[in-house]
Amino acid sequence: MRSNPRAxxxxxxxxxxxERLARGAGLPQPLAxxxxxxxxxxxxxxxxxDEVFRELVAHFEDGLAAGRTAxxxxxxxGDGGYTAELIRREKRIVTPAPLGGTGPRDxxxxxxxxxxxxAIRRLTARPAFTAIAVLSLALGIGANTAIFTLINDVILxxxxxxxxxxxxxxxxxxxxxxxVPLTYPDLxxxxxxxxxxxxxxxxxxxxxxxxxxxxxxRITAQLVSGNYFHVLGLTAAHGRLIEAADAPAxxxxxxxxxxxxxxxxxxxxxxxxxxxTLRLSIGEYTIIGVLAPGFDGAVRGAVSELYIPLTxxxxxxxxxxxxxxxxxxxxxxxxxxxxPGGSVPQAQAAVSAxxxxxxxxxxxxxxxKGDFVIVPSADVIVYPPVDALLRPLMVMLMVVVGMVLIxxxxxxxxxxxxxxxxRKKEIGVRLSLGATRLQLVRQLLVETVLLGxxxxxxxxxxxxxxxxxVLAADLPLxxxxxxxxSLDWRVLAFTTIVSIAAGVLCGLVPALQATRLxxxxxxxxxxxxxxxxxxxxxxxxxxxxxxxxxxxxVVAGLFVRSLDALRTVDPGFGSRPAALVWVMYGxxxxxxxxxxxxxxxxxxxAALPGVESVGLTENVHLNLLNSETVRITVDGVExxxxxxAFTVDRAGIDTGFIAAARLRMVAGRNLTAFDLxxxxxxxxxxxxxxxxxxxxDRDPVGRRYRVGGREVEVVGVxxxxxxxxxxxxxxxxxxxxxxxxGFTNGWFVxxxxxxxxxxxxxxxxxxxxxxxxxxxMEQRTMARHLEITALPIKLGASALTxxxxxxxxxxxxxxxGSVSYAVAQRSREVGIRLSLGADRQSVIRMLMWxxxxxxxxxxxxxxxxxxxxxxxxxxSLYGVPALDPVTLLIxxxxxxxxxxxxxxxxxxxxxxxxxxxxxxxx
Numbered sequence: 001m002r003s004n005p006r007a008x009x010x011x012x013x014x015x016x017x018x019e020r021l022a023r024g025a026g027l028p029q030p031l032a033x034x035x036x037x038x039x040x041x042x043x044x045x046x047x048x049x050d051e052v053f054r055e056l057v058a059h060f061e062d063g064l065a066a067g068r069t070a071x072x073x074x075x076x077x078g079d080g081g082y083t084a085e086l087i088r089r090e091k092r093i094v095t096p097a098p099l100g101g102t103g104p105r106d107x108x109x110x111x112x113x114x115x116x117x118x119a120i121r122r123l124t125a126r127p128a129f130t131a132i133a134v135l136s137l138a139l140g141i142g143a144n145t146a147i148f149t150l151i152n153d154v155i156l157x158x159x160x161x162x163x164x165x166x167x168x169x170x171x172x173x174x175x176x177x178x179x180v181p182l183t184y185p186d187l188x189x190x191x192x193x194x195x196x197x198x199x200x201x202x203x204x205x206x207x208x209x210x211x212x213x214x215x216x217x218r219i220t221a222q223l224v225s226g227n228y229f230h231v232l233g234l235t236a237a238h239g240r241l242i243e244a245a246d247a248p249a250x251x252x253x254x255x256x257x258x259x260x261x262x263x264x265x266x267x268x269x270x271x272x273x274x275x276x277t278l279r280l281s282i283g284e285y286t287i288i289g290v291l292a293p294g295f296d297g298a299v300r301g302a303v304s305e306l307y308i309p310l311t312x313x314x315x316x317x318x319x320x321x322x323x324x325x326x327x328x329x330x331x332x333x334x335x336x337x338x339x340p341g342g343s344v345p346q347a348q349a350a351v352s353a354x355x356x357x358x359x360x361x362x363x364x365x366x367x368x369k370g371d372f373v374i375v376p377s378a379d380v381i382v383y384p385p386v387d388a389l390l391r392p393l394m395v396m397l398m399v400v401v402g403m404v405l406i407x408x409x410x411x412x413x414x415x416x417x418x419x420x421x422x423r424k425k426e427i428g429v430r431l432s433l434g435a436t437r438l439q440l441v442r443q444l445l446v447e448t449v450l451l452g453x454x455x456x457x458x459x460x461x462x463x464x465x466x467x468x469x470v471l472a473a474d475l476p477l478x479x480x481x482x483x484x485x486s487l488d489w490r491v492l493a494f495t496t497i498v499s500i501a502a503g504v505l506c507g508l509v510p511a512l513q514a515t516r517l518x519x520x521x522x523x524x525x526x527x528x529x530x531x532x533x534x535x536x537x538x539x540x541x542x543x544x545x546x547x548x549x550x551x552x553x554v555v556a557g558l559f560v561r562s563l564d565a566l567r568t569v570d571p572g573f574g575s576r577p578a579a580l581v582w583v584m585y586g587x588x589x590x591x592x593x594x595x596x597x598x599x600x601x602x603x604x605x606a607a608l609p610g611v612e613s614v615g616l617t618e619n620v621h622l623n624l625l626n627s628e629t630v631r632i633t634v635d636g637v638e639x640x641x642x643x644x645a646f647t648v649d650r651a652g653i654d655t656g657f658i659a660a661a662r663l664r665m666v667a668g669r670n671l672t673a674f675d676l677x678x679x680x681x682x683x684x685x686x687x688x689x690x691x692x693x694x695x696x697d698r699d700p701v702g703r704r705y706r707v708g709g710r711e712v713e714v715v716g717v718x719x720x721x722x723x724x725x726x727x728x729x730x731x732x733x734x735x736x737x738x739x740x741x742g743f744t745n746g747w748f749v750x751x752x753x754x755x756x757x758x759x760x761x762x763x764x765x766x767x768x769x770x771x772x773x774x775x776x777m778e779q780r781t782m783a784r785h786l787e788i789t790a791l792p793i794k795l796g797a798s799a800l801t802x803x804x805x806x807x808x809x810x811x812x813x814x815x816x817g818s819v820s821y822a823v824a825q826r827s828r829e830v831g832i833r834l835s836l837g838a839d840r841q842s843v844i845r846m847l848m849w850x851x852x853x854x855x856x857x858x859x860x861x862x863x864x865x866x867x868x869x870x871x872x873x874x875x876s877l878y879g880v881p882a883l884d885p886v887t888l889l890i891x892x893x894x895x896x897x898x899x900x901x902x903x904x905x906x907x908x909x910x911x912x913x914x915x916x917x918x919x920x921x922x
Contacts, residue, residue: 111439112446119447130451133412136813137455137502138462139806140405141495145456146463147397148494153484154301155381155394160294162233163337166198167377168347170334171384172355174370175643179384182334183327183365184310187225189354190334190372196350200336201231203298206316207584207777208280208306218777219262219280220480221306222297223313226253231337232295237263239274239289246288247309250324255309256285260293261482262305278306281775282315296482298333300382303482316584327364335377348374365631368643389876393796396873400555400803403548405498407807409506410541411814416448416510417538441511448507449500456499460487509537542818542851543858545811550862550895551869552807556800557887558870558880563797565879566790572721573621573661576612577756578782579763580620584745584775594743597771601748602656604766610754615657618739620747621721622789630734632705632712634694648690648732649723652739652746658685658718660749668701668716675715675737682707683737685716690732712736726789727878745777756781793878808895812902819851820906830910847907848900855899859892866891 123130161167170190171179182190184202191200203224210219226244234241237260247253256278258267267273271290278285285308297304310332314321323329338347351372358366381387427440467485583601585594598616605614619628631645639645655671657663666688675683691700691714704711723731739746748767752759764779787794823830833843870882880887 111442115443115446116450118443119450122447123450129415133415133451134455134458136408136411136810137405137452137499137506138458139810140401140408141452141456141459141498141502142462142466143401143404143459143803143806144398144463144498145460145491145495146467147394147401149463149467149485149487149491150483151394151398152488152490152494154390156490157484157488158378159232159296160234160292161377164378165376166338166340166342167232168336168338168344169375169377169380170200170336170351171373171375172330172370173373175368175640175647177385179373179375181330182332183330184313184324184332185327186372187332187334190336190351193350193354194339196339196342196347198337198339199227199231200334201225201228202310202332202334203228204310204313204331204333205299205302205304207775208282208316209775210278210280218480218775219305220297220302221308222304223310223316224307225310228307228310228335229257229291231335234295235292236289237292238271239287241289241291242307242309247311250311250321251314253309253311254283254285255288257307258287258290259296259303259305259307260291261296261303263290266305281773283312298335301481301483303480327366344374344376348372368639368645389792392873392876393792396796397799400552400800403552404803404807404810405502406505407545407548407810407814409502410545411810411817412448412451412506413510414538414541414814415817416507417513417541419510441508444511445504445507448511449503452499452501452503452506455502456495459499460495513537538818539854542811542814543854543861545807545814546855546858546895546899547862547865549804549807549811550859550891551866552800552804553891553895554863554866554887555869555873556797556804557891558873558877558882558884559793559797559800561880561884561887562877563790563793566726566793569722569726571622571726571786572719573663574782574786575662576751576782577754577759578660578662578749578751579756579760580778580780580782580785581748581750581760581763581767581776582620582745582778583748583767584777585743585771591743597774598743601767601770601774602654604770605748605750605763608750608759608762608766610752610759612751612753613656613659614751615660615749616654616739616743616746617657617661617735617749618652618743618746620651620749620785621661621723622725622785624788627724630707632707632734634705637694648734650734650736652737652743653685653735654739657735657749660751661721662751663721664719666717666719667699668714670716671735671737676739680737682710682712683715684712685718685735686714687718687720687733687735689720689730690734691717692730693732722789749782756783793876796876808898812898815851815855815899816902816906818854819847819903822850823847823906823910843910844904844907847910848903851903852896852900855896855903859895863888863892 158164170182172182172186174180181204182202187200187202190197193200201224203222206221206223208219208221224242226242226247229241230243236257239257241257242253242255246255258273263269263273273287274289276287278287291307308315313323323331336347338344351374355366355371359368359370375384379387381390464485467483471481471483471485585597589597602614602616605611619626628650629647630650631647633639633645637646653671654676655673658665658670668685671683671685674680686700694700694705695703700714700717702713702715704713706712718735720730720733722728723733748763750759750763760779760781764776767774767776830843830847834840867882870877870884874882
């Protein structure tokens, strides 16, 4: 039976036994003798010997590390000052324990403080190791904190709504889309269903600008129904909010409420702003209040700065006045509050009954399939179709940064395992003097948790700096995005938990391995037990790092390849440099006034130097903020089952758009000025996809389709361009001549022979000179416009590539450390081989193979897992299969190249060592 060394030391130790243990811990013989004298002479051999011995050894270790001589330390140790204070402190908190029993214990706070002080001494005595460990953990924790901060602001942080569980969002579904905004008549009809809804509110986004500024900035705003704030349960910080009495009918209610952030920025938090007049490009409004902080609008990330009544829809553009009566314009988002005790299924049944009555009556837009869809508001982040992409993206990013943190922890765990062997004598002596394994594991974990805590603090700073850099970047976003990066309790709790977990994760296995010792062998200065286990554990950690690195590299490679594929897609338009200016003609203007303003702007733009052509369209291609459709019928072509018409994308254009957008005319003719006259017969140009769908074997020019009761003649055909995104299949499209009839807002397209950025600045000035009151909603070059549709994949590829390279760097460092330690442990073997005439290159290959073997196994496992992840995310890729041969070739090549270098450097250094020196040092 194996003896228990600690059990034989519970009783009184003699001076020789203590001195032998002290020498086994590495103390010189004079110091060991003095330790024995103090421990035995003071009676501490009967009490907490592990705590006293820890303090004594630490005293000498710290002194020698600080440059003091052994003699000086011996003198200070024996002068009675340090020793007497130590003995007094220990005797106050510890009393002798009977043989085989236990005495009173320190409080856990005192134990934790003592362990923390000791951990600080050890970390400060090794600043290089501490700095590397903290930086490694900070990078991993910082990445996790940054992504969680985004998730917290976009998903977790809820606005201060009253009883949010009662709120639901209502959309319409049809054959083309599952979630379509409603019309104003839909809103009014649903508001009458008091049997299921306590109240129903509507809103829509729009943009405005002040008219008192030389270069007015765009204001993000919301048109809201009079009961909007009441339905949500919001309050005012100053003044009052919009009420139903403010907007009893269309055209009424020239009042405005300021968003809290906008009030702070634009008015310096001045409460006297209530009652002042706000002059906008769409008219004058009386400020009646400031919204209380916490609610920034209906769309997460897009802060609404201004709220005006929905009844003022006609101010935004003259043509929008008709939206109060028509069911063809789906632009109103609806949010309702259920009656107390009501449920989503009950509400769904009620609104489906309304939709069924619409279909029976054959109302406009309801002749075929169609229904209302209810979604709990708590489940909506931005907009259901966007949320379907946003949630998986956030999950994927958290998984990725979690992998980076795991690699950082594995790296540090590998280093700690290597250090554990160097501390075997210290740990063995402490176990022999009465310390329990649990106490030593606790003390070692305190050291790594302290590293994790410091890494967490640094990581928060790095994460916030990274997020701020991304938000400050000039990204081609369709709307301004504002995020709250403040450290609320969720972010702080997450970072704290991650930091502590990282410390435990990277320290637990090394601590358990370090305290699994053969004490007799340690005291005799023999090898500690568990060496093979430590070697296996270090190998497993290195292999795990390689596997995770390969997975990240594969996923990043697939996204990069997908981005490259998107860049090669021909959008079918915009092949020449061009400027895009999105304008809106607000205020109470007549159609003739708008037409004259548009004509002046077109003339000013055409007169600019370098302009090739100028065109105007109601909705430019690849516009993520808007898509317009029309329901048509074609003689001889049956609509889809259950439908009475086809739903086709469309846009109104003028005579110059085809040339300005560089669309290729393949048949027929362009529009003429006569076609734009409201009295002219309706005509349109269609794309090749439209012609192939409805007249596959016939010439489409001269043929007709119907919109409602009107027949529209096709006068031309253009090549098919991308309409909604670059990855879409060919989509039928109609370019009709409605831009000259009731035009309210659209895009000027100005193609140029020169620099697009210079032309954009000149185009904006020209539009404002033509009409100082025009609202410029957006301005961008054609190249930047085309970048927007590829932005999600571009951001994903950039983030994944950055994290993958970071993981690869950490894995390479881990492999370098593992090989370096293996080389140091085999220094005697290397010396013997070299002294017996072994070739240095063969020795280097032998030393490298131990690490590269792990890399090869890890690479194989990582490739399998990486392509499994690729299959899961294949729907988010474009033009690239999960088993992409290029990624399959590049990832292992890059990984093996970097890891081979990491294994070669320490092996080559060992191969250059003089055999005699290696033998003496071993």
